[in-house]
Amino acid sequence: MxxxxxxxxxxxxxxxxxxxxxxxxxxxxxxxxxxxxxxxxxxxxxxxxxxxxxxxxxxxxxxxxxxxxxxxxxxxxxxxxxxxxxxxxxxxxxxxxxxxxxxxxxxxxxxxxxxxxxxxxxxxxxxxxxxxxxxxxxxxxxxxxxxxxxxxxxxxxxxxxxxxxxxxxxxxxxxxxxxxxxxxxxxxxxxxxxxQGVLPPAxxxxxxxxxxxxxxxLPPSHRIPSKNPVPLVIGHSASELVEAGVKFTVNKPWHGIGILDLEFEHGILKIPHIVVHDSTEVLLRNIMTLELCHYPNDHYIADYVSFLTRLVNRDKDADVLIKAGIIRSTISGNDTSVAKLFKDVDKNFTMSNINANYLKICDDLKTYYKHPCHTKMATLRRDYFTTPCKTAASIAGIVLLLLTFVQTICSILQV
Known part of the structure; x- marks a missing residue:
């Protein structure tokens, strides 16, 4: 039955x-x-x-x-x-x-x-x-x-x-x-x-x-992202990296260089110029969703947004890139909206493979920041040069210390 x-x-x-x-x-x-x-x-x-x-x-x-x-x-x-x-x-x-x-x-x-x-x-x-x-x-x-x-x-x-x-x-x-x-x-x-002046595909x-x-x-030469499920971690935001001596500059496009191409060498992080406007969120969200659904192993735009999100955590991080000429914001309201935009867009997007070039840049930035000289420089900037008042006081202290040292030397020589 x-x-x-x-x-x-x-x-x-x-x-x-x-x-x-x-x-x-x-x-x-x-x-x-x-x-x-x-x-x-x-x-x-x-x-x-x-x-x-x-x-x-x-x-x-x-x-x-x-x-x-x-x-x-x-x-x-x-x-x-x-x-x-x-x-x-x-x-x-x-x-x-x-x-x-x-x-x-x-x-x-x-x-x-x-x-x-x-x-x-x-x-x-x-x-x-x-x-x-x-x-x-x-x-x-x-x-x-x-x-x-x-x-x-x-x-x-x-x-x-x-x-x-x-x-x-x-x-x-x-x-x-x-x-x-x-x-x-x-x-x-x-x-x-x-x-980039890309020609129509055939x-x-x-x-x-x-x-x-x-x-x-997309980059002119489509590099294959890393196949390792490694999280994208910079460890330090743009303002923190500046304290450690990292310089930010515009990576000017030329043949073979696209707007997603980032470079880091000799303490300089080069990022191509981008304009962030009111429709940027819509553009990024829809392309990233397409990558999530259709290009699970080929997500260039999602990797790029993920990198910028970790670099621009707060308003002052966005200011670093704006002052360097990397970002031009035409968003209605304050430029500080840039940091929130990237955070919002990146939310709930989880990719298993990350662009190998971005992973290398993250590792190089962490290594640069951890260098003893750069670490001490970052500490000095954070503790003594964060505001105009602290900077003035620190300079005055250094000058006073130097004058005291010179006076001491002169006293010894007179004896």
């Missing part, structure tokens, strides 16, 4: 699926523990792209704008609406497989969402001047907000979908050289993040816009 519970379990287990059902999965829901620390950093404010935030009542207003853009895109397209929709329909199984969450939309519903969203983004990227009486290009705050929504990990469509639609719509113009590839167009749209290696931004920040 069969057990009823066993029968129910068997039926249940037959429907079971792994968390990420295919290797194509690259668009993830942000883990709850990370999301709860800053809900707004992962949630679109103006526009929904893809199915994960589709239907959000806060974003309904923009749906009319998206459809308006889509209409003008179809009018300019060399391909018919039927051909364009057929293209998306053929890609639907691949599109659905890209998401970590089950998409509660029918095939037709998902095709409509993806088609309108992709047409909107392509038309927006091509300039917006094509769209008569459009409000987005005329409102700088709106285009800034839309572009920020496009970097959110949950607000993505696979890059190959954009390329398929774009290539079909503008086939002759692409062949004739009038239009560049969609990858070139996208890199141009995110040019403010491309400080071969479909970019998953989506969040992945593209990560690519723009």
């Amino acid at each position: 069969e057990n009823d519970v066993a029968i129910e379990l068997e039926a249940m287990l037959e429907k079971a699926q792994p968390l990420f059902t295919t290797k194509s999965c690259c668009i993830y829901k942000v883990p709850h523990q990370i999301r709860q620390s800053s809900e707004d950093a992962y949630t679109p404010v103006l526009v929904s792209i893809g199915p994960l935030h589709h239907g959000n009542s806060r974003l309904v207003t923009m749906e009319g704008h998206e459809q308006f853009y889509c209409q003008h895109f179809i009018q300019r397209s060399e391909a018919s609406l039927t051909d364009l929709v057929n293209c998306v329909q053929q890609l639907e199984p691949q599109i659905r497989a890209c998401y970590s969450e089950k998409i509660d939309l029918t095939v037709d519903e998902l095709v409509k969402v993806i088609f309108i969203d992709c047409c909107f983004v392509i038309e927006l990227f091509l300039g917006g001047q094509w769209v008569i009486n459009d409000v987005i290009p005329s409102k700088s705050w709106m285009i800034t907000r839309v572009m920020q929504d496009l970097i959110l990990l949950e607000n993505q469509v696979r890059f190959f979908v954009f390329e398929k639609i774009y290539n079909l719509a503008f086939a002759s113009r692409l062949n004739g050289g009038e239009f560049r590839s969609f990858m070139w167009v996208a890199v141009g749209r995110f040019s403010n993040h491309n400080k 071969g479909g290696s970019i998953a989506h816009f969040t992945d593209l931004l990560r690519y723009l920040y």
Whole structure:
């Protein structure tokens, strides 16, 4: 006689699926523990792209704008609406497989969402001047907000979908050289993040816009992080290192040097210049979450943030890097917000492997600080030169001691 519970379990287990059902999965829901620390950093404010935030009542207003853009895109397209929709329909199984969450939309519903969203983004990227009486290009705050929504990990469509639609719509113009590839167009749209002048990658290696931004920040030569599960520990913050004689300076970019490249030699810690602004937290959080979910052994941005978090513990540590020209802060409010920003972003991110170069820098900084001469210098600065009053008193004491010594010598010589 069969057990009823066993029968129910068997039926249940037959429907079971792994968390990420295919290797194509690259668009993830942000883990709850990370999301709860800053809900707004992962949630679109103006526009929904893809199915994960589709239907959000806060974003309904923009749906009319998206459809308006889509209409003008179809009018300019060399391909018919039927051909364009057929293209998306053929890609639907691949599109659905890209998401970590089950998409509660029918095939037709998902095709409509993806088609309108992709047409909107392509038309927006091509300039917006094509769209008569459009409000987005005329409102700088709106285009800034839309572009920020496009970097959110949950607000993505696979890059190959954009390329398929774009290539079909503008086939002759692409062949004739009038239009560049969609990858070139996208890199141009995110040019403010491309400080290294990185050329667009080839071969479909970019998953989506969040992945593209990560690519723009990666070192030119992608070094493999250390495979040892060693914690990243500097031991001393920037202000403490300064007391021990460490100098901070800007590591000026040149060929082969990216913004993540740090160097420490001869007591000088070189860090490339960075600008911290109001949207920096959103950018870092989403790229780091992508690394956590998709690049567990290749997390360059997370390592970089982890290093800066340990270097900049307090407001006065941030001041050290600001005065050295390493950090320029345009955050609304005081520059001291920088220290809190890095702490908040790094919270709840735990990586098993750390960039070998950063580990070596940490070890070298600890060795430098522990050197007897540097330790004594740090003690002197901490105990006698921390404030203007202490500094003045210490100098006065040294001068008095020297005068007393000279007077004593003179007295001896006169005898």
